[in-house]
Amino acid sequence: MKDLFLADAHLLEPSDANYQRLLSFLQTQLGQVRTLVLLGDIFEFWVGYRHVVFSRYLPLLELLHRFRQSGTDIIFVEGNHDFHLGAFFRDTLGCRILPDGGDIELDGVRFHLAHGDLINPEDKGYRRLRAFFRSGLVQFLIRVIPPDLTWAIGRALGRQSEKSHDRKRAFDPTALLTTYAEKQLTGPTRYVVTGHFHVPFQKELEQGTLVALGDWISQNSYAVWENGSLNLHQVDSDTISC
Numbered sequence: 001m002k003d004l005f006l007a008d009a010h011l012l013e014p015s016d017a018n019y020q021r022l023l024s025f026l027q028t029q030l031g032q033v034r035t036l037v038l039l040g041d042i043f044e045f046w047v048g049y050r051h052v053v054f055s056r057y058l059p060l061l062e063l064l065h066r067f068r069q070s071g072t073d074i075i076f077v078e079g080n081h082d083f084h085l086g087a088f089f090r091d092t093l094g095c096r097i098l099p100d101g102g103d104i105e106l107d108g109v110r111f112h113l114a115h116g117d118l119i120n121p122e123d124k125g126y127r128r129l130r131a132f133f134r135s136g137l138v139q140f141l142i143r144v145i146p147p148d149l150t151w152a153i154g155r156a157l158g159r160q161s162e163k164s165h166d167r168k169r170a171f172d173p174t175a176l177l178t179t180y181a182e183k184q185l186t187g188p189t190r191y192v193v194t195g196h197f198h199v200p201f202q203k204e205l206e207q208g209t210l211v212a213l214g215d216w217i218s219q220n221s222y223a224v225w226e227n228g229s230l231n232l233h234q235v236d237s238d239t240i241s242c
Helices: 017-029 055-069 087-092 124-133 136-144 147-162 164-170 174-184
Strands: 002-006 033-038 073-077 096-098 102-106 109-114 189-194 200-204 209-213 221-226 229-234
Touching: 002 209, 017 055, 033 055, 055 073, 073 109, 109 174, 124 136, 174 189, 174 200, 174 209, 200 229, 209 221, 209 229
Parallel strands: 002 033, 033 073, 073 096, 109 189, 189 209
Antiparallel strands: 002 221, 102 109, 200 209, 221 229
16 A cells, blocks of 8 residues: 655636546545645635535545545645644544644654745744734634635635745745755654645655655646655646546
8 A cells, every 4th residue: 555645736616627637636546545645735725614614625525535434544734725624624534634744654764744834934924924824813713704704715815825826836945945854854754745835856865855746736746655665756637537
């Protein structure tokens, strides 16, 4: 059984091409995956309510439920578009939720997982904004504001963020991610896996390996841990039946 890592699908409408591609790909993996590791921004916008979910995401949620029924463990690192994951992921799917990333072990090997939005220590403005959105005040507002209004607010904020996708792909995060990974690899950790920057690459460092997952908007990239090795893969859109 293999372990599958992916990030940054930014799913919105079930009819969108990238949404359909991801569903089709995941369906081919059912029954073959020991651990499904989602490293954030799987959804264009998600905050979790206690008793409801956003209807646009039912196709993926139902598929994730099938993964759980087949015996797959799901680990979800919260991103900057999907946080306060809530009762559905925690209780219904039984996910292990890592709000700020963290370490896991597979076959006795330690992996450090990070969405990637906290990797730049100089981005203090974003860190303050992130802390606000994850604050107790925002958690309270989510509980009392109707889901339709929350969705409208989230989409308004998301439209501003969508403008940054091309900038992220134009930015080379290699140096920034390498510095971060080298700090994480000073102990027993052997792999650092990140998302957020929408640029897939794999880099061997002195103490271990850095893998940036890319995205499922245009690159269809993911990583697989199998037979003691972590490798980055990319699926040709033409080979995925939608």
